[in-house]
Amino acid sequence: MLIPHPLLGLRDAQEFTYLGDASLMNRPDPGAPDAEAAFCDYVFLRDNPAGVHRELWFHEQGDRSWLVVTRNTLTHEILGAELAADVKVGGVK
């Protein structure tokens, strides 16, 4: 798989480390009254869709940036990639 890095162009997916669902960027509020349950869901539960999936890839062998990659889990087609820092500013769906 080739990942279209927004700064570096197409890069081999082997340069990256995968961390899973991009919603992991939305860490629960540790001060909230239901924080324990929220963190349990956050750490362990996943939507696991068959189809379009937004996920985190770390460019470990490259510029060490985190990307949010949109990919189809049924076909391995990559639909786009953004810098996670940019997504974080705009908020993750």
Added chain:
Amino acid sequence: MRFSGFRVVKEALTGHKGWTPLWRTPDPKPAYDIVIVGGGGHGLATAFYLAKTFGRLNVAVLEKGWLGSGNIGRNTTIIRSNYLLPGNEPFYEFSMKLWENLEQDTNFNSMVSQRGIINLIHSDAQRDAYRRRGNAMHLAGAGGTLLSRDQLRDMVPFLNFDNARFPIKGGLLQPRAGTARHDGVAWGYARGADMRGVDIIQNCEVTGFRIESGKLCGVETSRGYIGARKVGVAVAGSSGRVMAMAGMRLPIESHVLQAFVSEGLKPTVPGVITFGAGHFYVSQSDKGGLVFGGDIDGYNSYAQRGNLPVVEDVLEGGMALMPMIGRARLLRAWGGVMDMSMDGSPIIDKTHVDGLFFNGGWCYGGFKATPASGFAFAHLLATGRPHETATAYRLDRFSRGHVIDEKGAGAQPNLH
């Protein structure tokens, strides 16, 4: 129709006119006591033990494709019970005992072959770890022998013992482990269940669950609504998307695992060999092909096919361990979709929906677990209580902090 040596001879002398299909193809009834979703190894084993051991006869298995078309048709056929943790080891040993009597139980030749498994040791620390694991196996009655380097050289002289990075220093042998014919397992369970009255309904995809005020009434399928008092879901690989139809999120990601087979060779590899330094395991099928595999591809996938980097990684592992493998031609590669759970261990439990039960999260250990998984799930469906060997496989173990972290990799499915 029962199989026997007498029967084979009789059919041979009478032109093979007496053989009949192994199972019926019934239309779905309006309702069943128990509906199993998923006609793979685990679903069929569940139906078989429900009918045979627990006397439940009004049972149906719903399969969206053809029987055994999922992971039981896509694995490397290894059976073993060389586990460590108390939540796991007795369960897999129970499975091993069921394997040993499977062919008598189902009256079907599933080609269970106890040719042994060797986990290789490459360092002193690894020897200590395997000694501890061997002791855990003995406590569960699974057996096991620590082999020295010289004993190994006699058994498997073709390995690269003097690899500069990972010299082989010994191994842990479980002689009772081995392989079984994966399709034969599915067919044996299907036939055994069918003979006891279970309806096996193929090409019948579950498209939704009918749930009224927290109680399950039945399933919507591509062949209409089917009522059920209890529904057991055993669709590992697709657990995420099926249970999402019941409004559940699971501690599971789906990943693809690739496997490989070489051209047919003369008998070469006596048992199953696992490379303790990398992730590579190899055995030889009865047809002669070397069957081997390695790590999952490591990102969410439902594609049932992998990508080339893992092919390269697996073959590198094979070459490091067993240089002669480089002379064999690779015949086929395929991918299966795994339920990678967050602690690397399975889940067999009831859900918050009354009447809905779940069996999944097998990671890449599902095949060896087939008989015990079916038995434990049948026990749960029939009695409402977990089987004694499966009490640790609860859905809420993550929130209770009782994870079964066999590999010690934490909540990271791509590391298990």
